[in-house]
Amino acid sequence: MQIELIQTFLDLSETRSFNRTAERLSVTQSTVSGRINALERAVGHRLFSRSRAGTELTTAGLRFAPHARALLHAWTEARHAVGDSGGVLSMRIGIQSDLVTMHFNELIGDFRAALPGTAFLFEADYSAQMCADLMTGAEDFAIIFSPRYHDDLHFETVGEITYLMVSTEADRLAEVRQETYIMPHYSYAMPALHAALHPRLATASLSIGQNTAMVALLRSLGGTAYVLRNSADELMRDGLCRLVADAPPIPQPIFAGLHIRNRHRSAHRRLQQIVRTRFGSATGTLARRRVG
Known part of the structure; x- marks a missing residue:
């Protein structure tokens, strides 16, 4: 599972800025764009609209967001469940x-x-x-x-x-x-x-x-x-x-x-x-x- 795609999607959903998300995740802006493109290809829909006015979630992105949060939460729980405890x-x-x-x-x-x-x-x-x-x-x-x-x-x-x-x-x-x-x-x-x-x-x-x-x-x-x-x-x-x-x-x-x-x-x-x-x-x- 490429959980970094989900993490990048959720961060960009909050910042609405590829530059800001790149700074927060300590990656390049091109990496953020690549991850979002890969996720959009995987789900088969545009998740963000990009324009001079900024970056906004599309209708598909808004629908995908709660599932992305659930996936990230489940992934974190799974990691803890199999951790060295x-x-x-x-x-x-x-x-x-x-x-x-x-x-x-x-x-x-x-x-x-x-x-x-x-x-x-x-x-x-x-x-x-x-x-x-x-x-x-x-x-x-x-x-x-x-x-x-x-x-x-x-x-x-x-x-x-x-x-x-x-x-x-x-x-x-x-x-x-x-x-x-x-x-x-x-x-x-x-x-x-x-x-x-x-x-x-x-x-x-x-x-x-x-x-x-x-x-x-x-x-x-x-x-x-x-x-x-x-x-x-x-x-x-x-x-x-x-x-x-x-x-x-x-x-x-x-x-x-x-x-x-x-x-x-x-x-x-x-x-x-x-x-x-x-x-x-x-x-x-x-x-x-x-x-x-």
Whole structure:
């Protein structure tokens, strides 16, 4: 099976650019064109229309896309099934980077206790990459901040965490200086929510997308920023920061993500319940959507 043809088709479906796909796959543009031509010959239809306006999926391409995703997912699953696992079931788990400092040891213990015959691989990453890995089957289960809704993916809210504003120099919002403020960018939705809460600070010149890096900056440079509640407590215990008392907390929902094919599998349901218990949501709110 020439799975690289499918991978190239799916990447080009997303980028709509032969140059961009060549860069992302680390091949030449002529290689991308050759793969697409070979795939079109194999299926007997034009999958893309090329013009000066750009590259677009044809009707046949649109129909082929969900089958291509299914083929890639099945291929990845097949490779894992025959891999060097000694006959042990393996589960690949992605977790949002900021959550590694919260309940991570307990999660690993809970997962292993719930599925004792399973070999786990845990990887900390960001939401976009984890959603892409769920699509291809490179990951089996992910704990994320920003779902990327797709026909092939299922998401469910399993909890919520909170970011608090702390400062090395201010006790009230009116005292926060824009020039020493660090914008939070922990999820795709956060900048818009932050701008609505703090329009005066929305044009700060520095923005950070990881809690650990934010804490390190506060410790080295000082200033004002939103950090996780447990990080805020630690910074205040160390006498480095104080809470900006009138700054509203910023909530961040947590989602469990998985491929739609795994939605009803008992192992995945058990993992989902464990995450929900650890992050404090009594009942999960269905967050899955279908898009055309």
